[in-house]
Amino acid sequence: MASAPDIPLPVMVAVFNQKGGVAKTTTACNLAVCLTAFGYRVLLVDLDTQGNATNSFGVSPLPASGAFEVITGRAKVADVALDTAYDGLWLLPATMSLRDNDHLLAHAGRRRGLLETRLAGTGVDLVIVDCPPALAAATATALASASAVLMPVRPDPFAHEGLVNTWYEIKRIREAVNVQLGVAGILLTMAGSEATGDDVGRVIRAEFGEQVYGVEINTDPKVAEAAQMSLPVAVLDPDGLAGRAYVDATEELLRRLERQNRPGTRLRPPGGRDEALNRLREWRSTTHAALLRTPTDGQGWAKRGGKANGDDDDDDEADDYFGSTPRPEQAPPANRGHALLLGLLGIVSGMWIEALTGGLRRLFLGGG
Ligand SMILES: Nc1ncnc2c1ncn2[C@@H]1O[C@H](COP(=O)(O)OP(=O)(O)OP(=O)(O)O)[C@@H](O)[C@H]1O
Ligand SMILES: [Mg+2]
Numbered sequence: 423m424a425s426a427p428d429i430p431l432p433v434m435v436a437v438f439n440q441k442g443g444v445a446k447t448t449t450a451c452n453l454a455v456c457l458t459a460f461g462y463r464v465l466l467v468d469l470d471t472q473g474n475a476t477n478s479f480g481v482s483p484l485p486a487s488g489a490f491e492v493i494t495g496r497a498k499v500a501d502v503a504l505d506t507a508y509d510g511l512w513l514l515p516a517t518m519s520l521r522d523n524d525h526l527l528a529h530a531g532r533r534r535g536l537l538e539t540r541l542a543g544t545g546v547d548l549v550i551v552d553c554p555p556a557l558a559a560a561t562a563t564a565l566a567s568a569s570a571v572l573m574p575v576r577p578d579p580f581a582h583e584g585l586v587n588t589w590y591e592i593k594r595i596r597e598a599v600n601v602q603l604g605v606a607g608i609l610l611t612m613a614g615s616e617a618t619g620d621d622v623g624r625v626i627r628a629e630f631g632e633q634v635y636g637v638e639i640n641t642d643p644k645v646a647e648a649a650q651m652s653l654p655v656a657v658l659d660p661d662g663l664a665g666r667a668y669v670d671a672t673e674e675l676l677r678r679l680e681r682q683n684r685p686g687t688r689l690r691p692p693g694g695r696d697e698a699l700n701r702l703r704e705w706r707s708t709t710h711a712a713l714l715r716t717p718t719d720g721q722g723w724a725k726r727g728g729k730a731n732g733d734d735d736d737d738d739e740a741d742d743y744f745g746s747t748p749r750p751e752q753a754p755p756a757n758r759g760h761a762l763l764l765g766l767l768g769i770v771s772g773m774w775i776e777a778l779t780g781g782l783r784r785l786f787l788g789g790g
Contacts, residue, residue, distance in 0.1 A: 431542050432465070433679060433689055434549040435606050436568040440591065441584035442555035444576040445611035447474040448645060448655070449668075450552035453572075455654045456672035458511040459701040461693035462547040465503060465512045467537075469564055470554040471524060473516035479506055480652035481515055490520035492540050493530050493563060499544055507709045508657075512546070524559050531562025534599050538567035547689055557591050565595045570606035570679065574639075577610055577622035585626065604682045608634045609671055615641035637670040657709060660702035669699065 437450040447470065454466040468475040473484045481504065491497035492514060503512045530536045541549055551564040565571060571592055575581050585608065596603040608630055610623050627634050642664035648655040659665040676692055692698075 436551045436564040438553040440588045449574045452668040454550045459698040465546045467514040467551045468516040469560040471521040475552040476515040488515035488517040527559035570604040572606040576612045610638040613638040
């Protein structure tokens with residue numbers, strides 16, 4: 423399906439490695455928030471049935487509508503994307519249906535540009551896609567649309583084999599489906615945690631050369647601490663080891679996208695580094711918990727203040743799974759007010775639950 427030529431397409435970066443537990447989700451979430459801090463409008467898409475990126479922004483359980491519904495034409499991105507506590511960053515969440523119906527995306531994975539077309543006209547500059555740890559249909563769907571793929575690699579003894587397999591699969595998809603797919607580099611993550619890590623890192627650098635980022639993301643306990651608080655580490659600790667490294671990696675990603683110089687990877691210049699760091703520090707001071715508003719029906723950004731483009735059609739069903747393309751939506755809103763309010767309500771209700779469960783514990787266990 424070709425998109426209308428006047429509808430701007432965002433630059434799409436898929437974060438993928440076939441290997442599990444290499445910091446794909448951590449990287450996708452942190453790059454998304456750092457790119458936002460650099461002044462871009464960013465949509466983070468969670469295509470992993472585990473829903474870790476969605477949970478990372480405090481959305482749990484997974485909502486009823488999200489990435490799967492948008493890809494299959496059952497929902498418009500404007501209706502189901504969630505705004506976050508970070509001005510300019512939106513989340514297209516994973517859903518239970520993605521978990522249960524992943525096989526229905528098989529067709530989308532063979533079709534060049536379907537996800538890109540579904541996201542056209544949203545007004546975002548960049549889309550970051552968190553992929554599952556396998557070449558599942560969802561991954562193929564992302565790679566069939568992406569401008570570039572970024573591969574996080576944890577330098578453990580099996581890292582090299584995993585990377586070679588991943589590289590091979592990407593090459594295959596580029597040849598068969600998406601000739602535009604570029605490489606946005608290999609990012610070494612959780613460096614310094616394995617005795618053999620330095621050796622593995624050296625082997626990967628020797629073999630993949632320039633493709634490997636100069637900056638490495640070191641192992642940092644703040645990452646787990648941040649995850650527990652539903653915050654990206656770049657927000658919790660922008661001046662720390664991993665937080666600062668993700669800011670550096672973001673700058674390197676932007677340089678790499680610029681160097682590719684493909685029509686689909688051109689971005690306006692980023693804001694300044696100091697400005698980005700200040701924005702992260704500001705978010706740190708204003709965000710102490712997941713401040714994403716509760717994902718309820720009809721809370722997508724187009725719903726606020728009426729439907730986008732005067733669209734009165736209430737029928738959310740698409741003609742078929744892949745037939746119709748949602749019309750371009752209005753730009754996402756910048757208002758965070760009620761998200762903050764709901765976040766505070768969440769904290770207060772959490773305290774109530776804690777008080778209640780504490781009371782029940784005392785009742786059943788007879789403790790003091
Ligand atoms: N720099 C880091 N320092 C310490 N812990 C980290 C770091 N990066 C990631 N982690 C932790 O490693 C674990 C795996 O990270 P993550 O979930 O991002 O990997 P993944 O590749 O997305 O996993 P999966 O393949 O299951 O999707 C998480 O517990 C995360 O908090
Ligand atoms: Mg993950």
